[in-house]
Amino acid sequence: xxxxxxxxxxxxxxxxxxxxxxAEVVESWPERRLAIRGSDNAGAAAADVVILGTPWDSALxxxxxxxDQLAGKVVISMAAALVRVxxxxxxxxxxxxxxxxxxxxALPESRVTAAFHHLPAxxxxxxDEGLFADVLVCADDASAKETTMALVEAIEGxxxxxxxxxxxxxAVEAFTAVCIAVNIRYKARTYVRMGGI
Amino acid sequence: xxxxxxxxxxxxxxxxxxxxxxAEVVESWPERRLAIRGSDNAGAAAADVVILGTPWDSALxxxxxxxDQLAGKVVISMAAALVRVxxxxxxxxxxxxxxxxxxxxALPESRVTAAFHHLPAxxxxxxDEGLFADVLVCADDASAKETTMALVEAIEGxxxxxxxxxxxxxAVEAFTAVCIAVNIRYKARTYVRMGGI
Numbered sequence: 001x002x003x004x005x006x007x008x009x010x011x012x013x014x015x016x017x018x019x020x021x022x023a024e025v026v027e028s029w030p031e032r033r034l035a036i037r038g039s040d041n042a043g044a045a046a047a048d049v050v051i052l053g054t055p056w057d058s059a060l061x062x063x064x065x066x067x068d069q070l071a072g073k074v075v076i077s078m079a080a081a082l083v084r085v086x087x088x089x090x091x092x093x094x095x096x097x098x099x100x101x102x103x104x105x106a107l108p109e110s111r112v113t114a115a116f117h118h119l120p121a122x123x124x125x126x127x128d129e130g131l132f133a134d135v136l137v138c139a140d141d142a143s144a145k146e147t148t149m150a151l152v153e154a155i156e157g158x159x160x161x162x163x164x165x166x167x168x169x170x171a172v173e174a175f176t177a178v179c180i181a182v183n184i185r186y187k188a189r190t191y192v193r194m195g196g197i
Numbered sequence: 198x199x200x201x202x203x204x205x206x207x208x209x210x211x212x213x214x215x216x217x218x219x220a221e222v223v224e225s226w227p228e229r230r231l232a233i234r235g236s237d238n239a240g241a242a243a244a245d246v247v248i249l250g251t252p253w254d255s256a257l258x259x260x261x262x263x264x265d266q267l268a269g270k271v272v273i274s275m276a277a278a279l280v281r282v283x284x285x286x287x288x289x290x291x292x293x294x295x296x297x298x299x300x301x302x303a304l305p306e307s308r309v310t311a312a313f314h315h316l317p318a319x320x321x322x323x324x325d326e327g328l329f330a331d332v333l334v335c336a337d338d339a340s341a342k343e344t345t346m347a348l349v350e351a352i353e354g355x356x357x358x359x360x361x362x363x364x365x366x367x368a369v370e371a372f373t374a375v376c377i378a379v380n381i382r383y384k385a386r387t388y389v390r391m392g393g394i
Binding site: 085086088090091093120123131132133136161162163164165167168170171172174175176177178179181182184185186188189190191192193194195196197 | 287379387
């Protein structure tokens with residue numbers, strides 16, 4: 001993500017690994033002077049806005065020990081619950097509907113939003129080639145939604161679209177399975193653009 | 198839909214109503230010489246390919262009496278199970294996952310495909326203004342998928358995309374709720390374009 005002027009703390013259970021990866025990213029794009037540093041998960045959770053970038057089934061155990069620290073904060077959920085069934089990845093319905101709703105239930109004092117689901121990681125991490133993708137943002141808390149949409153807006157080539165309340169995250173997350181199915185079928189790295197807007 | 202050279206039979210429980218609407222459509226676009234006629238549902242089910250265009254909760258009762266007649270045919274499901282919850286339309290999960298899967302279970306001898314979910318009806322029925330939208334097509338039967346994709350291809354401005362097996366229809370259908378949420382929020386008539394392909 002090329003977001004000018006935003007300080008990023010990359011968290012990991014393994015602080016040394018996060019520091020190594022952060023340094024690699026900074027070195028890869030020297031002219032961008034990226035402000036990315038590595039830390040442990042508690043260090044990352046100290047940020048104003050926390051993006052949860054783990055695989056979906058690690059999201060809950062990752063945030064549970066950070067519940068108090070994340071109170072009041074904007075926590076952005078970007079994972080989708082997908083499982084391999086035969087040849088395809090299929091969206092599954094969690095008890096609470098979505099990963100985002102699961103996180104909100106585990107973090108009652110946090111303001112969970114959902115965003116960034118349909119972006120191909122490879123394109124997102126290539127700061128030289130532009131992505132021109134829409135990011136559907138769901139949230140119940142209006143100011144958390146605003147913060148999340150402003151963050152999307154700050155990233156080159158991404159357009160935030162307000163997709164409604166957090167209950168819509170289930171449909172947004174599930175659609176990731178469709179993006180991946182299309183990717184596999186067409187050997188492409190697709191992303192979503194909403195036309196007519 | 199402007200599909201050159203395709204004969205369409207519009208079905209309804211009320212044959213006279215279907216005939217009136219078919220005549221209105223033909224008269225609205227005289228230079229197109231559309232081959233659209235009205236009939237009852239059994240008449241519509243006599244076609245080679247049957248598109249089920251009812252509201253989602255009428256889909257099952259509509260096809261049940263036509264089960265034998267629809268045997269072996271391609272039946273295209275375009276509905277999404279949405280309910281109004283508060284201010285928004287929300288996708289709900291049916292027992293069998295999707296409307297398409299529900300229809301497939303009710304029509305075991307038919308070849309059900311899913312397509313046409315995210316298209317704004319108003320734009321689709323305006324043959325003068327082009328839509329440039331992607332249509333995600335799901336199917337288990339390969340030749341039924343091919344037939345459905347060819348039909349999409351025959352409609353000006355629509356691009357068919359193979360979105361995998363019928364199980365993916367759940368995610369495709371649910372995404373309709375997101376399109377509608379975006380439509381309401383932005384007072385737009387959005388449709389889906391997959392970038393990067």
